[in-house]
Amino acid sequence: MRRDPAVTLRRTFFTLSGDVPEAQRWNPDLPEGGFLASLAEPAALPAWLPEAELALYAETYRRTGFRGGLNWYRNIERNWMLMAPFAGARIQVPALFVxxxxDPVLGWAxxxxxxxxxAVPGLLGTVLxxxxxxxxxxxxxxxxxxxLLGFLKGL
Structure with a gap:
């Protein structure tokens, strides 16, 4: 991932976006080559991802690496243990799910x-x-x- 952050980010943003063709949608069952091999290369950047923005992200990751974000996943078993005291807790405050x-994550969620x-008795709406x-x-x-503005105005 760190070898070329621009390639990693371009392919990650595209493959997990709504713009990717159905045949290229991300699948969590990673192929032989791992995460990067599971990502499609876009012919062009999506309209919502300007080249300058991608360059800024790539420069940041070139400087800092991906370790911080990836460590959350590496520590996922421990995260479950740390959150165990909150099992069954309900979110009571007003909430909106957007x-x-x-999103391929919705498939497994x-x-x-x-x-x-x-789980969220204060859920006031869901927007997909x-x-x-x-x-x-x-x-x-x-x-x-x-x-978000509609949700906030309704509070």
């Missing part, structure tokens, strides 16, 4: 989404942006902003 319908009304993927706030900024 996601992209084409189905049970969690079904449990939202019980049809054309967006994992980066919903970037891919569909106007829709996300409208949902």
């Amino acid at each position: 996601a992209g319908r084409r 189905g049970r969690a989404m079904e449990a939202l009304p019980q 942006v049809e054309t967006a993927g994992h980066w919903v706030q970037q891919e569909a900024a106007p829709e996300v902003n409208a949902a």
Whole structure:
């Protein structure tokens, strides 16, 4: 990933987005070559990802590396242990769930989404942006902003 952060980020942003063709959507069952081999190379950047923004992200990761973010996943078993005291806790504050319908994570988070009304009694709404993927706030900024403003105005 660190060998060429621009390639890593370009392919990650594209493959987990709503813009990727169905045949190239990300699959968590990683192929022989690992994570990078699971990512499609876009012919062009999506409209929501300007070249200058990608360059800024790539420069940051070139300087800092990917270790910090990846350590969260490396530590996932310990995270479950640390969060055990909160098992069954309910989120009581007003909440809004916003996601992209084409987010591959929703495929494995189905049970969690079904449990939202019980786990989040303060859930005031769910917004699934049809054309967006994992980066919903970037891919569909106007829709996300409208949902957030509507939610906040309703409080």
